[in-house]
Amino acid sequence: xxIKHDQNIQNYGIHSYSRGKITITVPNALDDxxxxxxPEGTEGIENADNIEQLHFPIRKETLYQSLILMPDQLIKDWxxxxxxxxxxxxxxxxxxxxxxxxxxxxxSTLRWPDPALFSxxxxxxxxxxxxxxxxxxxxxxxxxxxxxxFAAALLMI
Numbered sequence: 134x135x136i137k138h139d140q141n142i143q144n145y146g147i148h149s150y151s152r153g154k155i156t157i158t159v160p161n162a163l164d165d166x167x168x169x170x171x172p173e174g175t176e177g178i179e180n181a182d183n184i185e186q187l188h189f190p191i192r193k194e195t196l197y198q199s200l201i202l203m204p205d206q207l208i209k210d211w212x213x214x215x216x217x218x219x220x221x222x223x224x225x226x227x228x229x230x231x232x233x234x235x236x237x238x239x240x241s242t243l244r245w246p247d248p249a250l251f252s253x254x255x256x257x258x259x260x261x262x263x264x265x266x267x268x269x270x271x272x273x274x275x276x277x278x279x280x281x282x283f284a285a286a287l288l289m290i
Contacts, residue, residue, distance in 0.1 A: 144204035144277055147270045148193050152241070152290050155270065156195045163205060201227065203284045204277050216240050216288060221250050227286055228253040234260040234276070238269030238287040266290045 146158040201208040213219045216239055224246075227235050235254055237246070243265045254261050264272065266287050273285040 142191055145202055145207055146277060147202070147273050147285075150267060150270045150290065154195050154197050155200065155266075155287060155289070156193050157202065157207065158191050158193050159207070160191050163207075197289070199286075199288045201284055201286050202273065203230070203232075204280075211286065213288060216244050216246075219246050219250055221253065223286075224251045225253040227284060228257045228259065230284060232259055232282050232284055234262065234281060234283040236269045236272055236276070236283065236285040236287075237261060237263045238266030238285060239263060240266055240288040241290045243268075 142160050143162060144160065145163065148156040148158050150156070196209060198209070199211040199214055201211050211223070213223050237251075239246070243263065245263055248255075251261055262269075262272070267290065269285050269287055276283050
């Protein structure tokens with residue numbers, strides 16, 4: 134599903150999602166320098182088929198593994214690749230950031246993790262919203278517009 138929203142050129146956003154992939158918008162100001170997308174395109178970039186330029190100063194990148202996304206930070210390849218892979222350590226990583234709220238996208242269906250797994254988030258006093266990954270993607274862009282301190286931890290659909 135493609136998400137229609139005003140483009141924010143200063144923060145990461147979610148452009149679209151479907152089974153097995155999430156496409157994010159990456160502002161040049163937050164680009165990690167691995168890719169260079171400009172008027173000259175993506176020539177010479179490894180895996181250039183995964184990157185599509187929207188327009189300057191934003192590009193989009195399609196990710197195929199679980200991820201953590203914050204308005205100003207992207208953590209690619211978050212370790213749990215399925216709901217069954219989740220452990221307390223994965224939620225301790227989330228609790229280590231200066232956040233108010235965590236959106237947890239549980240995959241293609243809504244599934245609640247065992248409370249013992251997400252206790253580091255609760256113990257720190259953070260809000261936790263559990264939803265399927267599609268709903269978490271849509272909610273991410275709404276919260277980003279509100280300039281909240283939050284993260285979306287997304288298991289791939």
